[in-house]
Amino acid sequence: MILPSVGKALLALLLLTPLMTPALAQVTVLDQAQDNAGAPPSPPPVCGTQPLAIARMSWPSAALLAEIHARLLAAHFGCEIKVIPGDLAATGSSMGSTGQPGVAPEMWINRIAEVWNPAIEAQMVRPAGPSYAEANFEGWFIPDYVAGAHPELTGAAGLAAALPTLNGGGKVRFVSCPADWACALINRNLVRAYGLDNLVELVEPANRFEMDTLIGEAVSRQEAIVFYYWQPNAVLAQFGFHPLDMGAYDEAKAKCLASLSCASPAPSAFAPETVVVALSEWVFTDIPAIAGYFQRSALPLAEMNGLLAQLNTPGATIEGVAERFVAERGDIWRKWVGSEAP
Missing domain, CATH: 3.40.190.10 (Periplasmic binding protein-like II)
Structure with missing residues (x-):
């Protein structure tokens, strides 16, 4: 009879299946392992594994x-x-x-x-x-309206020639820093070095607040001024200011500029x-x-x-x-x- 034969075949297949499954699974695992072996390793995190x-x-x-x-x-x-x-x-x-x-x-x-x-x-x-x-984080500055009216004034060395024309022949205010700051002494000697003694009115404010106030008031009046300041600083962005080229830094000259006993000050940029x-x-x-x-x-x-x-x-x-x-x-x-x- 046909049906008993088919039944015997199905029974044989069912008996064989459990024996075949582990072998097929093993082949699958081996295939996956070979596939993974060929894949490139994941790159390490750019910043490492710690914060x-x-x-x-x-x-x-x-x-x-x-x-x-x-x-x-x-x-x-x-x-x-x-x-x-x-x-x-x-x-x-x-x-x-x-x-x-x-x-x-x-x-x-x-x-x-x-x-x-x-x-x-x-x-x-x-x-x-x-x-x-x-x-260079320190230097001398002029307002943009002064720079615009005197495009030739690009450096501190040009102040002696330009200052007499900036304030109707009168002295131009130079706003320095407080007298007990190191920059005040340097600025005093630089004024001498550039021959500006009789051309500027040197103002040394009592503190940082007064310094900013003096500069702000001068700008509001469109006054021709020269002033010392440092960077980075918000004041230099709040108004239009132009840095003056202070020339090259010379260590020996800068050392003299920072001394009370500097007999013959010579120009130098501030120390970088x-x-x-x-x-x-x-x-x-x-x-x-x-x-x-x-x-x-x-x-x-x-x-x-x-x-x-x-x-x-x-x-x-x-x-x-x-x-x-x-x-x-x-x-x-x-x-x-x-x-x-x-």
């Missing part, structure tokens, strides 16, 4: 840099960022001893040489590059400052793409002056100004991100 700590110093420019870099690294490199409070000496010491935090975006290393130099020698820290595109993005050494070795980002991240001083001016507007916050920079100034930060971002 990258960035020091946010207490002064506004350094705080802005910390928040800006935190946002760009998270958005374009997929980094997990931890922004932590920082202090110039304490952060430098911690980076030199523990390697943490990994980043300090605005480190004024001349001011903590006793901490920074041993950390460099121990190969615990390294500068990635300058925080700012310029190294070394302000760097400081990285713990492990950032260079473990996450080199991030070190490369910071090596390209110098910000123009004029841009930081503008950010600080934004911060002075009612309701502004460090975080809000940082987010606005990221949203609007891709023309600057895209060069930092470069082609290394995933």
Whole structure:
């Protein structure tokens, strides 16, 4: 009969199936293993497996840099960022001893040489590059309306010829810094060095507030003035100011300018400052793409002056100004991100 034969065949097939299934499963596993063996390994995270700590110093420019870099690294490199409070000496010491935090975006290393130099020698820290595109942070300035009326006045060396024409033949006010600041002595000697003693009325305000008030009042009156200031600073972006070329920096002349006994002062630019993005050494070795980002991240001083001016507007916050920079100034930060971002 046909049906019993079919039944026997089905019974035989059912008996064989359990014996065949493990073999088929084994072949499947081997095939999958071979497939996985040919696949490239997953690349390691660009920022490593731990959060990258960035020091946010207490002064506004350094705080802005910390928040800006935190946002760009998270958005374009997929980094997990931890922004932590920082202090110039304490952060430098911690980076030199523990390697943490990994980043300090605005480190004024001349001011903590006793901490920074041993950390460099121990190969615990390294500068990635300058925080700012310029190294001269102090100088003399004139308002834009003076610069526009006298395009020939581009440097401090031209003041002796230009000043008699700026204020109807009268003395032009030179707003210096408070008398107990080191810059006041330097400015006094520079006035002598440029032969301006009888051409300027040297004003040394009592404090920073009076200094800003004097400058602001002069601008509101469209007064022809010359003044000393430093960067980064919101004041230089709130009004239209032009820096005067102070010439080259000469160490010997600058040393004399800073001395009460300087008998024959000669012109020199103010001493440049070394302000760097400081990285713990492990950032260079473990996450080199991030070190490369910071090596390209110098910000123009004029841009930081503008950010600080934004911060002075009612309701502004460090975080809000940082987010606005990221949203609007891709023309600057895209060069930092470069082609290394995933």
